Amino acid sequence: MPQYPNRQFLDFEKPIKELYEQIDQAKKLAEKNPKIDYNSNIEQLEALILAKRKEITDNLTPWQRVQLSRHPDRPYTLKYIDKMTTDFVELYGDRNVKDDKAMVGGFASLDGETIMFIGQQKGTNTKQRQLRNFGMANPEGYRKALRLMRLAEKFNKPIVTLIDTPGAFPGMEAEERGQSEAIARNIYEMFRLKVPVICIIIGEGASGGALGIGVGDRVFMLENSWYTVISPENCSSILWRSWDYKETAAEQLKLTSDYMSEFGLVDGVISEPVGGAHWDYDLAAATLKDTIKKSLAELKKVSAEKRISQRIAKFEKMGNFEEVKA
Structure with a gap:
């Protein structure tokens, strides 16, 4: 650190x-x-x-918490995997287009148990950020993630996804290769996975880019992460035609972990070291590891069929709406 x-x-x-x-x-x-x-x-x-x-x-204000989630010293997916596990074997490619460096994944040993880890990866310097596309995956990234999930299911290994993205890559080439279809396919397939699935927002959790690997039996957020349909800057740009109101947008989106827990959109909030995860990588990883182990122990007691049923019911209950009779 x-x-x-x-x-x-x-x-x-x-x-x-x-x-x-x-x-x-x-x-x-x-x-x-x-x-x-x-x-x-x-x-x-x-x-x-x-x-x-x-x-x-x-x-912290909501906007300051967004800034903290983007802290340049904050640990990313590969750092957590390195700190929590041993024998990590990274797997590459979607077997169709190419390997997307913004999405990483592979098998690793967590205290002797083999788990498939998948997550978005940002870079730690300018060159790495460009290589990783700032954590914004293309369709082949989500298709790689789905390939790895199916591989984990084939060998009956649990899946842990670590979410940290400002959104899926919005470029023309991504749309041409089916960005929305790739995300939608992942959401559909993740509901049907027979193995335990745990999803954790470790930094930014924006829009479909997060949902593409965000459907699980348990969904957690780190204390200083955020999770919403759109980033505060883009929300400000749409509503006010300017980024100047991003702080107001962050406040109104209610995107922080305390709100997400209150709304029932996540199952729990994982505490971070005092000041944020960037102050103590080892402690942040140890807390995350404890949550994963505890959740897996609970999920293994439930049959695959019941887990799938509960997973579907969990997401069906999300949101507030009112039916008006004609």
Whole structure:
């Protein structure tokens, strides 16, 4: 995990950066004056950092939480797989067009149990972001995901999907290759999978790009993730013809994990390290791993037929509507 000064700070994290700068100054003074003990000062500043991280995340606006979900230091799918599992074997290609680098997946061992992990992957630098298409999968990405799900079903292995995308890629070539059909096919097929399926939004969960790997027996969100039909920027662009109202859009979309839990659209919210998952990769992965293991233990007690029935009923109940008789 990156340490200051290599760490990147969002605007509302600047008070934390200032405390780190004070620690740096104290360490430099300690080197110049070895007879003076600065350890107590440094310990006090470290305690203040922890308190400030908690204070900031306890009072985030919806837009700030969206920003936190996009934090450049936030762990992505492959980082979680690396921290949680062993013997990960990545599988490639949709056996039709090509391998989509925005969608990754493969078998891995989670404390001795083989699981199929699938998720969107963003890049950690400019070159990687371009290679991964910023986590926006093309149709071949969703078809690769479906191929891997069927492979897992063939060998009776559970599936875990890690969702982190600003949306499916909206380019003309994606539409020409059947973007909407690929997502719709995944949704349809995921309802019918006979193996346990757990879906977790680890960052951004936007629109059909998230739903394409988002149908499962259990759907969870990390504390600082978001899940909605459209990003705040695009919502602002449609309603106000400008991105200037993205903060208002984020507020009105009620896209944060607490709202999603309240609306019954997710089964639970997974807590993150104080300040966000980017502060402690190991702890974030350990918490995620515990949730996966607990959920799998519960789902294995239920027959495949009953799981499918419950999965369908779960999504049928979503949403509020009122029938008006003519």
